[in-house]
Amino acid sequence: MLISGSPAPDLELEDTTGQAWRLFQHRGVHNVLLYFMRSTSCPLCNRHVRDLAARQDRFDEDNIHVAVVAPEGRSPALAWKTERGIPFPVLSGAAASPHESIGLTRKVFGALQQSGTVLVDLDGIVRHAHGATLPLNSYDRKGLLAAIDSVLGRPIG
Known part of the structure; x- marks a missing residue:
């Protein structure tokens, strides 16, 4: 897992439209908050996303760009975003697991994807x-x- 105070990795993800999303492009422009979901079907993760959405006005006022990272891939992420009316960009890994790129791995015999902020x-x-x-x-x-x-x-x- 990343460590507070360390430089952020240059994450390269894609949004639900297939557009590239790179963390370094926000440098000097926005603070960035990423929420890495365990899965889009996880009820607790969905509750956390609802909490983030309820604070959207505060995040906008504070110049914080919020994005949700889903492990399932672009098509399932788009379906979830549309169905739930998620106001933030929903990102996924273009080729590899975005979760692993920051140290959130699968635990308990590879069955449980870690999640985090x-x-x-x-x-x-x-x-x-x-x-x-x-x-x-x-x-x-x-x-x-x-x-x-x-x-x-x-x-x-």
């Missing part, structure tokens, strides 16, 4: 990285919001 600041530095095998623990809202406050120079609390 990553916040990258304007300079391309990881400011929050949190992952877990159980989806209940993969979204640390309190830690994430504190990291966002820190990135924006606001008092944490």
Whole structure:
């Protein structure tokens, strides 16, 4: 898993329309929050995405570009995005697993995909990285919001 304070890797993903999405293209433009879902069928992951969507106005005001990363591939990700009305870009790996590229692997005999959140600041530095095998623990809202406050120079609390 990525480490807070380290440079973010140059992730190269694709959105649901097949367009390339590269993390480095946001450097100097937006802070980026990536939520890596265990799967689009995971109820807890869907709850976490709904929480992110409920905070969309705050993220927009704070210049935070949010994207959801799904492990299933572009077509299933598009179907899920459309069915659920997801307001954020939904990304997948063009060739390889985007989850593995940041250290979120499959655990328990390869059956459970880890999920997690990553916040990258304007300079391309990881400011929050949190992952877990159980989806209940993969979204640390309190830690994430504190990291966002820190990135924006606001008092944490």
